[in-house]
Amino acid sequence: MSDSHRQATAVNIVVRIRPLGVAWYRLLFFAARHVAWVTAAMGRQQFIHHCHWMLLPKRVLWFESNYDGDVVRYMDTFARIMPWRMRAAWTPTVGFPDMFPPAGFHQWTIDNAYETTSYWSAYPDATTRHVGRALRVLDAAERLPSPDADITPEEFATAWRRFVADTQLDL
Amino acid sequence: MPTQLSILTAVLDGHRDALHDVVRAIPVDGGPFSQVPGTHHGRFALISTEPSPTARMRAGGLDGPMLMCSATIDTAPSVWLGHFLQVLGPLAEDIWSHCNGWAFTVDRAGFLLEHRVHSALEFATWDAPVDRVQRALDVHRRLSALAVRMQGADPATLLAAYREEMGR
Known part of the structure; x- marks a missing residue:
């Protein structure tokens, strides 16, 4: 499967941002760049090698991650351990259903996680x-x-x- | 900390399926990303807004099909990109000739850098260059095995075994 290179997995989540959401994201990302607490819980989970968020024109949020596991479990884990930070990260997007109950959130994740056509990792066997x-x-x-x-x-x-x-x- | 280099280009009308075939044929092990020093991860993602050949390439918030070429790198983006284009050779033409603007540009690296999308936020669990990560994985493998083998060994045997293992 092209989304993974042995243990390493790639995900692309591309979503439209609601009106006024771009301003929220600029504030959120500024805070996350300067206050370690915002991303500290992600570090403690230790299953993301690298990830990043991009703000595109026309209110599009593009998220890429290199991690271990499958995308639903990945998002579900963060929903359980840092629900408010997850809400801060995804609520300003069009169609985000909240993380609970999980069924709608899982479907939203699947609907917005796009195929990686070709993927390579320098350390594919290491979590x-x-x-x-x-x-x-x-x-x-x-x-x-x-x-x-x-x-x-x-x-x-x-x-x-x-x-x-x-x-x-x-x- | 490693840097994200993400290049987003619009796919020409009617070229999506041909580009998909080109990108899917890129080898993973021994492929172009693996040949550029300082690369942690690399990907091509062809994201479409049209009826798609696979279930997971479907409409999103984009105006048309887009190609994202993205890598996590330790070197300066311009240096990495120059090396990447060198490694790709004619494959670069095969890929980006399906994208808007490529045919009219002479400075290929410049074209790609113009289409760079900067990250609003980057995160890494471990802040280490790829060379150090790979060295760490190698040392970890060797020393874990040595620790098991040398349980109860006398000091002279231990030192000799360590010298042999780490002197390689």
Whole structure:
């Protein structure tokens, strides 16, 4: 399927914005760029690699995301964990039915999620959580002595045990 | 933080299906996005407002069929785009010749940059360049396996195994 490259998935949501909605989006995106709290919950979920929103002429909102999973589950998860921020993000669009009850929201998601015709990811086998674990392990590994360093086996073993203890949840 | 480069072009009347065939034939593994350094993800999305060949290309808020070429990149957009066009070669012509304005332009990179749509908001869970992400995944794989193999090993064996694993 062209929307995914192994584990990595692409979504395009393209929706018309209601009159006056553009002003709301400019304010919302300005706030999100400057106040970390607005997007913090997205980061905690750890299933979006990268996403972005674009405001097009003629009141069109274009959203692209690179993430793990399928689009309905993706939107549903955010509806449950950050409902008010989801309402802030989608209510100014034409036809948005609110997230509850979920059936209408699921249908709205399906109706507005457009096919990606061709998609590629540089790390298609790694979920977002996997990338996070790997980056933390790399950070810790860079504090280990270099393999070429003049170090005794006992000194290295001590550093290794500390490394394993520090990263055991990520290994 | 990586940058989003999104290029939106209008598809010429009657060209949608031919463009769809061209884009669908682009290889994924080993394809053009994979050959441009500093690329996290890349996509082509052909979005139509006409009766569509697939159920999921249907009317939206756009005036006509549009082609979105979008990538998450670590380098400057103009540099990345120059490299991408070089990699695409004649395929660039096959793709954007179906789009409005391409036939009348000499500066291909300039044409595409003129059609760039800037992001109003970007988000990344992990703020790391693609080279570091790939290195991290490789180191994670090696050290996870080493940690399992070296449980209970004496210090000299551990250091030798670590040197062998990470010295590669």
